[in-house]
Amino acid sequence: MTKLFATTALVAALALPAYAVQPAEGETLAENQTYTFWLLDAIKSLDPAKNTDVEGSDVLRSLFEGLMNEDARGAMIPGVAESYDISDDKLTYTFHLRDAKWSNGDPVTAGDFVYAWRRVVNPETASEYAWFIELMNVVNATEIVKGELAPEELGIKAIDDRTLEVTLTTPTPYFVKTLSHPTTFPVPQQVIEAEGDAWTQPGKLVGNGAFTLASHNLGVDITLTKNPGYWDADNVLMETVRGVTVNDNNVALTRYQAGELDRVQIPAGQYPRLKEEYPDEAVSIPYACSYAYVYNLSDKGPEALKDVRVRKALSLALNRDIIVNNVLQGGQKPATTWTHWAIEGFEQPETELATLSQEEKTARAKELLTEAGYGPDNPVEVTLQYNTDESHKKLAIAAQQFWKPLGVNVTLNNVEWKVHTDRMQNQDFDIARYAWCGDYNEASTFLDWFRTDGYNSGKWSNAEYDKLMADSKTADDTTPLYTRAEEILAEEVPAAFVYHYAKVDMINPHIKGLPTENVLNTWYAKDLYRLAD
Structure with a gap:
């Protein structure tokens, strides 16, 4: 097998956490590390197997972590996987997992990924994103989704607690790019089996991300707080992240201008005016x-x-x-x-x-x-x-x-x-x-x-x-x-x-770490920090 790293960024990451938050020289951090962003609609589900929305994915990337993450330019960098190998026929990927923990203190294991992926393709889960595992070309995914094979036949297995093996039906150049998607995130089997559909409720949800779920008032707001047990918690500066649902974009803009929100979509037709009035806040990428x-x-x-x-x-x-x-x-x-x-x-x-x-x-x-x-x-x-x-x-x-x-x-x-x-x-x-x-x-x-x-x-x-x-x-x-x-x-x-x-937004200039060069606009709350006024 050939030893590979996802990108040169991953090589650097193995030597030291170069992808962690690093305030620029001369920047002064605010004492209150909070970020409040706008949501147009309620988040339908905090279950990685059942989420279908962009806004839901934004939150899930803070509550959970997959094998890979994305950097500010969209390049793949380590998540739970520190490195991986690819077989010579490019059909077998072997991931070597870091020492990561769930928010309840349990270790994150290769078996957690096996359980999560099998759960997505299992017809009983009724995941609207089961097809995503199919397009990743994981062995037997299509047959399992159709109900022709058991979920245990999926081409993913735990070699041991820290080694995960995935087998594909065909070489898939974009396979690694799919591994930052919430559908591929691990989930806690014992919690799900104990709590059923209620497992995503505040006080019950157990994740492996940089943040934990403090509260979720459906269609009103959602609040996340820093997870001290996250493997890279020392490099996470943001303490609290809050999403606020406002169905009227113009009302949301007014709340941004009143200082209640740190990021909001600019309503149709208003970008030219706002860019002229607030050149450091209005962005379009x-x-x-x-x-x-x-x-x-x-x-x-x-x-x-x-x-x-x-x-x-x-x-x-x-x-x-x-x-x-x-x-x-x-x-x-x-x-x-x-x-x-x-x-x-x-x-x-x-x-x-x-x-x-x-x-x-x-x-x-x-x-x-x-x-x-x-x-x-x-x-x-x-x-x-x-x-x-x-x-x-x-x-x-x-x-x-x-x-x-x-x-x-x-x-x-x-x-x-x-x-x-x-x-x-x-x-x-x-x-x-x-x-x-x-x-x-x-x-x-x-x-x-x-x-x-x-x-x-x-x-x-x-x-x-x-x-x-x-x-x-x-x-x-x-x-x-x-x-x-x-x-x-x-x-x-x-x-x-x-x-x-x-992406046409007003962004509080005191908030740093949001990506501007990733066409997918994938952002992670762990990369954000707030500057002092």
Whole structure:
């Protein structure tokens, strides 16, 4: 076996904790080390096997720790794994674990990872992210998720308490990149078996992260406090981290300006003004998330959307330049693909969306709807559903206006996040606002979403697309496969891709350690510290 380290950063990390928080020379730390950030919606679950939300992942990365973490640029660095070996055929990874402890004092063992991963793929858990272990290409994951094999057949085993072995079905270049995702985090078997679903409650949750759960008032706030038993606790400066739920982004901005929040998303259209007024606080950086209007193509979906000409017309008619330049105004980019433009190694194909002017796209949209038998005299009737947020509302109104001249009558339906996601998972919608944020920095993190057995809330299915994504798992060069996959999405239009995100925030200049060069925007509370006023 060849001895490997994840990155040169990992080599340095083994010598000394170079990735730990290091205030710059001349910086004076505040006595009160607290960080308060904004949450748009309630965190649905603190169970790593059941979380599906970006906000939930942000919190879980402080309560738990996986085999690997990410540094400020997104490179993989040690988490619970101090190092790992890869077999010559690149199918077997052997991880060597550090001396880490759970927050109740028990040791973190290789068996905790085995239990956690088996639990994710076990159909009885009903994990919405079971597919993530499949795309990692762990042996037997797909068969277990389908109920064809027992969870014990998963390609992960504990050689001893400090040695974990994972076997893959095929060499997977991005495998290590997946190991900072909460789905792969260890969980405490004894606590879960003793407490059942209540194990994530304050006072019961046992984690292995740099912080512990002090309180969680669903839809109100969540508070974490420093874990003195964390293996690197000496290098953690932040003492208290608090997330506050505010459904109205404008209200959240007001609370930021009143000093109640240290970080908040800038409402649509306000970045230029705030950047001018607060140049040291308003930031916009690329963020690997894509915003789309997903079409329900299941049997429950509207008949009109079964016609690809209607789907394509709706997509072409969206004036993305107006959306990003006039409505959002925060450095976002029009989306002509599902994969975010900043993903490492991704090449965008030439499509109608990418090459035609908006005038040409609108004319083509009218032609397509006419061909499909629709127009002002026979309008398409659809409902556009979105979750509560002023930006989503503005974009939905804009879409409604872009589509109306074509002969498309759109009813807008605003619901809370949990209701929104539940309806999407059950295909109880016509068109739904959705966004996908990359789980790792490679195009498949986006493209796997549309596999027939992927997350794929609209239930679109295409055999060629599925084969491309399957073939990409073993391909030496994935670029032509990913390009063709995006071309199929452009031809079949299972969703109207709207824009690629930028992370547009107001950040208290006294808060240091938040990443600005990681396109996934993965942040860890253990890396943060607060400067004195």
